[in-house]
Amino acid sequence: MGGDPIIASWLVYGCCGAVLVGLGLFGFMRPTTTLRRVLAFNIVGSGIFLLFGATGYRVPSTGADPVPQALIITGIVVALAATALAVALMLALARVSAGRDEDA
């Protein structure tokens, strides 16, 4: 695909994944609202998956390694489940602290 690359595709996306992890962790740890922290968590997650998937494509001739792909699909769904729980907790906290619902 394209001429002989000056830098292997996998290395470009692997390093990009590493940078995304760094950016995401910065966004996660800096003092911010929970919603932004959940967003940063998703960025770190997708950065890790990009890096993991890139390391599976180091030998383009044999095609991408299916094992990381399968693990990443599992990871993406798990990350969505965690995001949904975080958002639900966040909204519940806003509801409860707004005093609208002082249940037992």
Next chain:
Amino acid sequence: MIASGFDITVCVLLCLCALAAVTGRDTFRAIVFFIVYGLLISVAWLRIDAIDVALAEAAIGAGLTGVLLLGAFGQMGSADTMAREPRGAVLIALVAGAGIGAAVLFAVQGLPPEGAGLTAEVLAQLEASGVGNPVTAVLLNFRGYDTLLESIVLLVALIGVWSVASETGWGERPGIVHHARAGGTLQSFGRFLPAIGLVIGAYIVWAGSSGPGGAFQGGTVLAAVAILTILAGLVDAPRVTTRWLRWALVMGPGVFLGVALLGLFGGAFLVFPQAVAYPAIVAIEIVLTASIALTLVLLVLGPPREAPQ
């Protein structure tokens, strides 16, 4: 040469989107950048020959997570602003992020360039796995145990989301009441799209055995389409306590676990004898898709709403 140019451009845009999403104080802008980021990630996955993951990322990254975050932003509104950012804490976060990022960068470039991972082993056993698509073979046969646990993780997250409902809310319908103008753009779009979405979702699940696709990607597309109809106010989600809903949620993981336990009679767990592997895996995929689609819809809708006073 051009290929590297393309890859580098994608990566630069990805990093810019990520940077814009984590900095600045405007939450809405951060979410829009995240949606565009999800799109670019799907393009990146295509460049590293991972079409199955690109499908999943397109449906979840650019689709469901975006809807989840926008929905949360819609309901949080002004309560979501941060007073001020203590300088010290920002510095610590910067150092931590940069440090871990640099360490990972160092590790990535130190990896053996010819590492082919388990590609050979998977392709060698592909015939015995019963399906044509190597990723589906790994997901449902070689490492089916991970997928089984993961479908339980989805259920646990849903029970967790439901359990933060208000005391009066138990038994109500999940999420907020959506409404749209009768015959308006939103409603007609909501009425038109599900038909096509259903066909495409089913196609993706069916294609999963031989080509890219499968239970998760198909399930996510079906979930996204169902959410659209709910957002368009055409349909309201069933009550949290309805019996058929709970059986449907449990059906996918239940069948998968049941089939796995059948193997115990033959002295192994979660085993698909080659003769019966294909039909068994396809059957599990169909049931799993239904449960996953339903669970994802309910996860995005959120906890049951408060009972009307």
Next chain:
Amino acid sequence: MILDAITMVLTLGGLAFFAAGTLGLLRFPDTHSRLHALTKADNLGLGLIVLGLALQAGTPGNAIKLVLIWALAMIAAGTTAQLIARSALVSNLRKDDGDRTR
């Protein structure tokens, strides 16, 4: 070979429309005129690229899929443009009335 040439011309045309759409998005003064520029890019830009590639798509199945993608994108673009325009209008009105705005 002729086919390739046609494809190249069509894809280049598609890119040109996308560029025009983006330029319009950046240069035009207010929301609604930007929306106008945006819809041009969607329809023609993607349309030309899809057309160009349909020639290259080996099996008719792929060609049909390409057209379906283009059709879906059109519907999505149309709906989005309508909803965003209306939402912008409503929020501007609310801003003028001094209500709480989003």
Next chain:
Amino acid sequence: MVHPALLVAPIAAPLLAALLAIAFPRGAVAAALSAVGVALVASLVLVVEVARTGTGAALAIGGWPPPLGIALEADGLSAMFLLAASTIGLGVLVVAQGPFGWTGRETRKGYSFWPLALCLLAALNAIFLSRDFFNFYVGLELLSLSAVALVALDGKREAIEAALRYLMFALVGSLLYLLGAALLYAQYGTLDIGLIAASAETNGPTLVAAGLMTAGLAAKTALFPLHAWLPSAHTGAPAVASAMLSALVPKASFFILVRVWFDALPGQAGPGLTLVLGTMGAVAIVYGSILALLQERLKLIIAYSTVAQLGYLFLVFPLAGGDSTAQPWFAGAWTGGMVHAVSHGLAKAAMFLCAGAMMAAAGGDKLSDVRGIVAKMPLATFAFALAAVTLMGLPPSGGFLAKYLMLTAAFASGAWVWGAVVLAGGLLAALYLYRPLASLFAPADPDRTFTSVPLRTELVPLALALVAVLLGVASQFPYDILQVGRSVAAEAGLE
């Protein structure tokens, strides 16, 4: 060879019960108790089999051996942790029938508790049995999400806030761990512990991967300074849930940390790592104990005690090894650490269950509320005292066995600093546990009335506390079990 059903039952039974509890809430209690009963029996038989044959039991899932498939294996350590988890799980679920049982109509808490608790126990058993690093990740996520949901179950503001903070720590911990596992796969082309140990070498990616995994797992084990989420989470959760949270959940991520350093990458652990983990453990012991001294509420004292006792576990890293002639036992410190994990689990579960019962009786958990409760609830108070004995490490309790093994290993290898820390920890535990004990045994003022609580809420903690003490009395049995399938590094040490 052990029938695979024994390895699968501790995972599949609670999962089936959880699915049943979701679809058929009326039968949730019965399904839960029978499922955890099956898991307990299976782990008991497993422990006996492992002890008798002297070898672990293994199973390649789906018939695919690693590296392609995932392997389950029960060596001595797995079997012991499985047995402890099932014992505590059954005890907690028996007590949980009170606050969360079926009361004619379906309530939010009554419905949600059972699937969450069962999935938590299934996740624990899945982690204790697995030999695959990504499988550990999915197990950790299942564990964390159910634990977070349990913390938020009460619905009060503090509980939800604590659950949210816990979720944030848990998520970043899981991601760092996943990043490490991804790098290990990229380096060695497999995720199986045994295969990685066979081909492990000291290079850049391996060290970064192991470092990230250690950081992630330390956050999930609430090791000081990453412990901020634990006290509020374990106090906000319902008492029944915090018994499981405090006794078992941090042990799962510690278990994985032991697998990483002692089983998969023993050669790569330099003195730097053991020193850092040991120091953080020591500071955790002192910090947790001091804060436990300052608390006024019973549950907060117990929660901070968990922070302190978890510090002990990390002393295993510097103390392991030191096989000089004066060392009468093999792998004394490593075995001591594992026995401490089990005995602390049992004692802590008993303490939280007692606290829950006393809160129900006194209507509050401040020391002043429960003053002189011994008259009304002698069994629960005695159980609390027994558990305190184990935490202080007084003979003949399991805690004493653990501290004794660690002490002899420390002094034999000349590392008296860690020995001093172990002793100081025991003294500090005595200090912060004296106040609650004094308040419980004080003469009750006459007009203070306590409502009566069902007998089982007193008998179960007593049973758990007795098992914790039994661990010390019959100390040969746990010691031998833990030697089965133990890694060489546990004896030779990590330097």
Next chain:
Amino acid sequence: MSDWYLAIGIGLLLTLAGALFRVWRGPDAADRMMAAQLTGTAGIALVVILAAASGDWAMLDVGLVLALLAALAAVAFVKAASPNGAGDPEEDDLS
């Protein structure tokens, strides 16, 4: 030929970068969402171009999913922009 496709791809990425600038600056929410919509369409074009460039037409499925869900984000935005997060802009009478 695939070099040509990738060149067109780079062009599309640059237009996408332009849209990103509008998302950064865009004074109000509608501008940002509009730019996101343009990046959505550009993304679909990119996927289709990559399918041609790599010759692996199975990539069209990703384009199909992106086209199907392109409007989902916009609908979610419109909901978020409405007062209680559940309305429809066309519903409010513009009197």
